[in-house]
Amino acid sequence: MASPLRFRRSTERWTDDRIERDIYEPLDGKFGAQLLTPHYVGPSGYRTRRIEMGNGDLALFAWSDDEAFWLGNTETPSALWRTEKYTFDEIPYQVARWAQRELLADLQVEDPWLAEYDHLSWFFLPVLFSKDGSDSSRKFFREHxxxxxxxxxxxxxxxxxxxxxxxxxxxxxxxxxxKLGTSPQVDPVRMASAMSEFTGAKVLTDAGYEVTPEIEVTTGHSLDFQATPEEGNGSEAPLVEITRPRPPTRRHADTPTAAVRETAETKTSGQLQKHGGGAVLFVDCSGFRDDEWAAVRGEQPSVRHRPAVVFRARPSGRIEGYREGALPLDLGGAIDWV
Structure with a gap:
């Protein structure tokens, strides 16, 4: 499974002739390719090319006298195999901006319903144009x-x-x-669980906390977030771990409350138990239908971990939930307590 889209950086000398010989011709021979002028003018000091493959793959190439950058969701030509990979934030801003404009223009043609959500489509570009995850991520957004x-x-x-x-x-x-992943198959359960981390981050930021993801702890694993108060410091910043129960219609648990208990128990008897306590457990029930959440809301089942918050978000922005134990977070501005 290929990783999300990243740039390769070369410090060798590149010319039009070399690009055609070492980049274009291998791709054309394997996939059938066109060497094109990009949609947008390249960044100052760089020349640019766009390569479209017959199978729908895409590659972008920008080069100057000192360096070159390759971005592609296709097979990497052998001339670039020994180059290092970089994210959009790790290369010169003007090169990253040009490449992202190219991709967003493509998205506008291919999936205009998604491109109209400017920040979301920009944020997920590394996955939306990844080699293996392009179709599956867009299908998850579209159909699920x-x-x-x-x-x-x-x-x-x-x-x-x-x-x-x-x-x-x-x-x-x-x-x-x-976190959304780049599997060629749509996995609604796993992908929805990934979105729960975004929902949890929304709860924390709406409550006035700064969130830092993937906090390594002494047990050798990571917890999802550290939540730092606006005027606080690291010693006052609780750690938060998020789990998402599968609704009873999609798991062996026969009731919504059993689904909540089972999922929370799996988390607390594993990762949080190894951590030794202290972390806040978020149980995100946003995958529950109205009737399933009503059952959980009415019974408010214990999740056998304290402190914990059990909540459900709706696309309208309304989030309601209940808490267990002494919560080291003030979430009153983000959650309607029931």
């Missing part, structure tokens, strides 16, 4: 409402676009976008 049941596609896209437009996760874009 990003994990919301009984919701229209555009409602779900708007929910996450509004949150991502705040920019609070921009510094962690590649790390967070990559």
């Amino acid at each position: 409402a990003m994990g919301f049941p009984d919701a229209a596609r555009d409602e779900a896209l708007s929910f996450y676009d509004r949150f991502l437009s705040t920019g609070v996760l921009d510094d962690h874009r590649y790390e967070m976008a990559s």
